Amino acid sequence: MTTEAPHNALLPTLVRASAGTGKTYQLTARLLRVLLQDSAPETILATTFTRKAAGEILNRVLEVLAKAGEDDDPEALQALREQVGISTLQHQTCRQLLHRLVRNIHRLRICTLDSLFTQLARSFPFELRLPPAWRLTDEIEEVWIQEKAIQRVVSTLNPSEMTTMLTMLGKGEIKRSIQRELMQVVDTAYGIHRRCPPDAWNKMVAPRRPEQADQTRAVGDFRSASPKQETVLAKLQLLADATETGDFKSLVDETLIRNIAKARRTHTEVKFGRSKLPDGLDDALDTVYAAVRTELIGLLSAQNEATGTILTAYDFHVNAIKQVGRVLSFEDVAVRLSKLFSAIDYDTLVNRMDGAIDHLLLDEFQDTSPAQWQVLRPLAVRACDRDAVAKDGAEWQSSRSFFCVGDTKQAIYGWRGGVAEIFDAVTDQIDGIAESEQNMSFRSSPDIMDFVNVVFSNLARHPMVREGDPKDPADKSAHEAAAIHRFAQRFPQHEANKKTLKGFVQIRTSSKVEKGDKDANDAACFQDAADLISEIAADAPDKTVGVLTRTNAAVAELITLLESRDVEVSQEGGNPLTDSAAVVTVLSALMMAEHPGDGRWRFHVEPTLLAADRSLDADSIRRRVEQRGIAETVQSLCETLAPLCGPRDTLRLKQLTHLAIGYENNPQPRLRDFVRLVQEKRVERPQRAQVRVMTVHQAKGLEFDAVVLPQLDGPLTRSSGNCVSDAKSLSQPAQAITRYIGQDHWHFLDKKWQFAFGNQGASAMTEALCLLYVATTRAKQALYLVIQPSKKKEFHLKTAASLIYHAVGCEEDPTQPNEVMHESGTPIWFGDADKERVKEVPAKTVKIQFRHATSETTDVPEDLSEL
Numbered sequence: 025m026t027t028e029a030p031h032n033a034l035l036p037t038l039v040r041a042s043a044g045t046g047k048t049y050q051l052t053a054r055l056l057r058v059l060l061q062d063s064a065p066e067t068i069l070a071t072t073f074t075r076k077a078a079g080e081i082l083n084r085v086l087e088v089l090a091k092a093g094e095d096d097d098p099e100a101l102q103a104l105r106e107q108v109g110i111s112t113l114q115h116q117t118c119r120q121l122l123h124r125l126v127r128n129i130h131r132l133r134i135c136t137l138d139s140l141f142t143q144l145a146r147s148f149p150f151e152l153r154l155p156p157a158w159r160l161t162d163e164i165e166e167v168w169i170q171e172k173a174i175q176r177v178v179s180t181l182n183p184s185e186m187t188t189m190l191t192m193l194g195k196g197e198i199k200r201s202i203q204r205e206l207m208q209v210v211d212t213a214y215g216i217h218r219r220c221p222p223d224a225w226n227k228m229v230a231p232r233r234p235e236q237a238d239q240t241r242a243v244g245d246f247r248s249a250s251p252k253q254e255t256v257l258a259k260l261q262l263l264a265d266a267t268e269t270g271d272f273k274s275l276v277d278e279t280l281i282r283n284i285a286k287a288r289r290t291h292t293e294v295k296f297g298r299s300k301l302p303d304g305l306d307d308a309l310d311t312v313y314a315a316v317r318t319e320l321i322g323l324l325s326a327q328n329e330a331t332g333t334i335l336t337a338y339d340f341h342v343n344a345i346k347q348v349g350r351v352l353s354f355e356d357v358a359v360r361l362s363k364l365f366s367a368i369d370y371d372t373l374v375n376r377m378d379g380a381i382d383h384l385l386l387d388e389f390q391d392t393s394p395a396q397w398q399v400l401r402p403l404a405v406r407a408c409d410r411d412a413v414a415k416d417g418a419e420w421q422s423s424r425s426f427f428c429v430g431d432t433k434q435a436i437y438g439w440r441g442g443v444a445e446i447f448d449a450v451t452d453q454i455d456g457i458a459e460s461e462q463n464m465s466f467r468s469s470p471d472i473m474d475f476v477n478v479v480f481s482n483l484a485r486h487p488m489v490r491e492g493d494p495k496d497p498a499d500k501s502a503h504e505a506a507a508i509h510r511f512a513q514r515f516p517q518h519e520a521n522k523k524t525l526k527g528f529v530q531i532r533t534s535s536k537v538e539k540g541d542k543d544a545n546d547a548a549c550f551q552d553a554a555d556l557i558s559e560i561a562a563d564a565p566d567k568t569v570g571v572l573t574r575t576n577a578a579v580a581e582l583i584t585l586l587e588s589r590d591v592e593v594s595q596e597g598g599n600p601l602t603d604s605a606a607v608v609t610v611l612s613a614l615m616m617a618e619h620p621g622d623g624r625w626r627f628h629v630e631p632t633l634l635a636a637d638r639s640l641d642a643d644s645i646r647r648r649v650e651q652r653g654i655a656e657t658v659q660s661l662c663e664t665l666a667p668l669c670g671p672r673d674t675l676r677l678k679q680l681t682h683l684a685i686g687y688e689n690n691p692q693p694r695l696r697d698f699v700r701l702v703q704e705k706r707v708e709r710p711q712r713a714q715v716r717v718m719t720v721h722q723a724k725g726l727e728f729d730a731v732v733l734p735q736l737d738g739p740l741t742r743s744s745g746n747c748v749s750d751a752k753s754l755s756q757p758a759q760a761i762t763r764y765i766g767q768d769h770w771h772f773l774d775k776k777w778q779f780a781f782g783n784q785g786a787s788a789m790t791e792a793l794c795l796l797y798v799a800t801t802r803a804k805q806a807l808y809l810v811i812q813p814s815k816k817k818e819f820h821l822k823t824a825a826s827l828i829y830h831a832v833g834c835e836e837d838p839t840q841p842n843e844v845m846h847e848s849g850t851p852i853w854f855g856d857a858d859k860e861r862v863k864e865v866p867a868k869t870v871k872i873q874f875r876h877a878t879s880e881t882t883d884v885p886e887d888l889s890e891l
């Protein structure tokens with residue numbers, strides 16, 4: 025059976041494939057193998073992460089079969105033979121398969137996980153308690169429903185309950201408005217709340233406060249102590265006062281309290297600064313520490329309880345609203361399915377699904393969430409049946425098969441539940457699965473691959489990275505350092521397939537704004553990056569350039585800077601239409617009709633052509649909406665404005681009209697909701713420009729000839745988490761959840777929670793490294809990193825820039841502006857060989873000059889305000 029099966033039998037396989045190694049190629053190869061052994065299309069299921077990727081796989085299957093089917097294209101046939109590993113494959117077989125496939129194309133399921141889950145849900149309407157004729161919501165409708173549910177939560181609590189709840193949520197303080205506080209709770213904790221048992225928020229229990237007698241004794245000890253140093257005396261008085269009045273909350277952030285925890289952990293004396301404390305205070309210090317701990321854990325536990333109460337009420341209302349509206353989100357479907365599938369037997373599944381899935385192929389597997397894996401697992405286990413591989417004449421046939429491919433180094437969706445450990449879950453839970461690894465990039469030049477290898481293998485050169493488990497589990501940065509170390513250790517060496525492809529890597533510092541704040545220095549860095557990008561675009565007009573940022577705000581800023589330099593630029597994923605002044609005018613006219621008494625809208629519309637048209641006052645627009653609907657009104661407003669607009673705004677007005685036509689299908693179209701939709705929905709421009717700007721998340725799966733990374737400064741991870749669970753593995757859902765507390769307070773937690781918090785910090789750091797990996801591996805030929813000059817020579821902060829600086833072994837002074845820190849490869853990577861001015865360069869330093877669009881100068885002045 026499988027043990028003797030040859031390499032071309034479709035054994036259950038998991039492929040760990042690095043960036044650019046051709047995951048789509050391999051998945052397509054496997055799919056073709058399955059089809060070539062005459063498996064019925066309806067028994068095959070291939071899933072990917074985006075609809076675009078699903079379309080790409082189907083296209084590739086049809087395309088290679090069509091080419092290999094041509095009698096006069098022996099090369100295409102040979103390429104396909106190599107791809108599928110069948111040396112005897114004939115033109116005619118390819119043609120026959122293509123015809124069969126085209127006739128049955130509707131039966132072949134190549135789809136996203138979201139769409140698979142929606143199909144599965146339709147097979148279990150009763151078990152999943154789905155409302156009849158339900159439909160899926162989109163992100164914007166989800167936000168509206170969320171707000172409505174929060175309003176209901178607020179209205180069901182009486183004012184005093186609400187005040188108590190808010191006080192508990194804010195750990196004793198009311199910091200925000202009710203709506204904003206609850207919105208934040210829902211945003212950050214509802215996702216995890218709905219996957220946990222109802223009592224999960226009640227598991228963090230505050231320890232008992234020390235006995236009153238012990239507290240009284242401690243006060244006496246503090247008061248009678250006579251330290252030499254005034255500062256120590258003042259601190260002991262403070263402890264005594266707080267203990268006497270029971271005001272332990274005021275001590276939560278005291279350094280001395282933190283020092284007690286540290287001393288107990290390291291079995292050393294308690295100190296304050298460099299000063300020793302007087303002898304005989306140990307019991308008193310332990311008493312006050314225990315009381316402060318009770319206070320903080322008590323506040324946290326109250327916050328958890330309030331969070332659980334709010335979320336339970338929210339869950340009730342949000343479900344009620346959705347049930348009445350007959351709508352569900354993808355997430356709702358996944359949660360309901362995962363609960364159902366954890367207890368279902370496969371035969372029921374097959375009966376209800378109208379046919380079995382015998383061949384399962386999963387792409388981008390690292391982004392599968394635990395809940396999604398719970399749904400896929402029964403399908404995978406069945407597809408891995410070892411007895412399904414048998415010899416049929418000369419050929420091995422696999423009546424079932426399982427294949428999954430992904431890259432743990434590209435797991436960048438931790439925030440929506442994706443976890444790299446899912447790979448280990450597959451190898452643990454599926455017997456006899458074969459694993460393979462691919463590290464040969466078909467995308468990037470050797471120079472890019474060398475750089476990527478050097479950076480990620482040497483991350484541990486950063487001065488703040490230490491090996492091994494954190495000695496102090498309450499030290500967040502130790503958990504992060506360990507995560508960086510692990511990433512480097514596990515990093516496989518990549519190779520470039522295209523050995524002669526020219527490549528270039530450059531790290532340069534941007535200009536410095538003396539005494540400038542962070543915003544000023546960010547702006548200077550973006551200005552320099554925009555200059556660089558416009559140079560690349562001009563020098564290499566037939567090469568694509570990807571500009572990848574961390575934040576959406578940076579995308580918007582860079583687009584503005586590039587447009588001001590006349591660079592043709594587009595944004596992946598699109599912008600809201602409000603990036604056009606013409607669209608904003610139309611929206612103001614609509615808002616003027618909705619709120620005729622509010623002068624703001626009239627003020628905005630007045631100087632425009634719309635105001636000149638007397639038939640377009642607030643009343644007439646409102647009447648038109650009532651009589652003819654939103655779409656027709658929007659169209660007529662757009663037509664009035666269009667003659668004044670350039671091509672860019674005209675296109676946006678057209679897109680606005682399309683949006684309005686689509687919106688009108690909404691059961692209750694309302695003007696203000698439409699305006700909000702326009703403000704939030706991203707609409708892509710139809711044509712891609714040579715330069716494309718996007719966040720690294722949006723760049724996943726894409727490739728560019730040159731990549732520019734202008735936002736590598738700033739902390740790698742966000743400082744605070746949201747909530748933390750005690751989940752130990754993917755198969756065991758969390759039993760306990762708590763709200764996050766800042767790292768200065770981790771010492772109050774017990775060890776179990778310290779590790780849970782630390783693991784969360786480590787995961788966030790791993791995800792940040794994955795993002796950096798995705799960013800650097802999008803480049804085919806050239807990679808430009810623009811970093812801000814460091815404030816100090818010890819470039820120690822944990823930023824992407826400093827990790828790279830140390831990993832590459834840069835020796836240049838990082839505080840210097842406009843310097844090349846590292847350079848390798850061929851600077852004229854885009855030119856023909858005979859046009860090359862410079863050949864291979866090893867790492868070197870050159871003073872660089874920026875050409876600001878607003879200035880004729882070639883040297884950057886120290887102070888940007890001079891420009």
Ligand SMILES: Nc1ncnc2c1ncn2[C@@H]1O[C@H](COP(=O)(O)OP(=O)(O)OP(=O)(O)O)[C@@H](O)[C@H]1O
Nearest residue numbers: 041042043044045046047048049466467724725726
């Ligand atoms: N076997 C192959 N032979 C030649 N070119 C290939 C092969 N496999 C992939 N390629 C090419 O290499 C590039 C990268 O392939 P692909 O996008 O499938 O990689 P990937 O593994 O999905 O990358 P990533 O995970 O980084 O998105 C593409 O341009 C693709 O056409």
